[in-house]
Amino acid sequence: MQMTDDELRQYDCVIVDEVQFCRKQDIEFFLHIVDDLEIPVICYGLRTDFRMELFEGSMWLLAWADVIEELKTVCWCGQGAVCNTRFSEDGTVIREGEQVMMGGNDKYTALCRKHYREGKLGPEKA
Numbered sequence: 001m002q003m004t005d006d007e008l009r010q011y012d013c014v015i016v017d018e019v020q021f022c023r024k025q026d027i028e029f030f031l032h033i034v035d036d037l038e039i040p041v042i043c044y045g046l047r048t049d050f051r052m053e054l055f056e057g058s059m060w061l062l063a064w065a066d067v068i069e070e071l072k073t074v075c076w077c078g079q080g081a082v083c084n085t086r087f088s089e090d091g092t093v094i095r096e097g098e099q100v101m102m103g104g105n106d107k108y109t110a111l112c113r114k115h116y117r118e119g120k121l122g123p124e125k126a
């Protein structure tokens with residue numbers, strides 16, 4: 001389902017959340033909105049998945065966006081957290097599997113790259 005140009009022209013700004021789930025053609029459509037309709041598009045999303053690989057939508061957005069601003073959360077150690085870490089019920093870091101798995105704080109946490117690579121979800125679980 002895609003909005004027509006006339007429908008889009010009613011808006012001053014387009015905001016897209018969870019942009020990592022967009023496809024390349026969606027990002028191309030955002031370029032059309034910005035360049036041809038001259039409506040700003042602001043996207044929020046994750047850069048990489050739990051394997052530290054780019055999401056398709058994020059990859060094309062990183063390639064083409066006019067402005068990129070990184071909103072960092074913090075790892076338990078105080079470092080900036082760049083890794084969206086998927087973990088299992090027994091507290092181990094999962095690095096393989098389907099890219100998309102629905103879940104919240106029970107399945108994902110934010111770690112710095114060092115602790116993602118070491119698989120340390122917290123100081124007491126070292």
Ligand SMILES: [Zn+2]
Pocket residue numbers: 075076077078079111112113114115
């Ligand atoms: Zn850390």
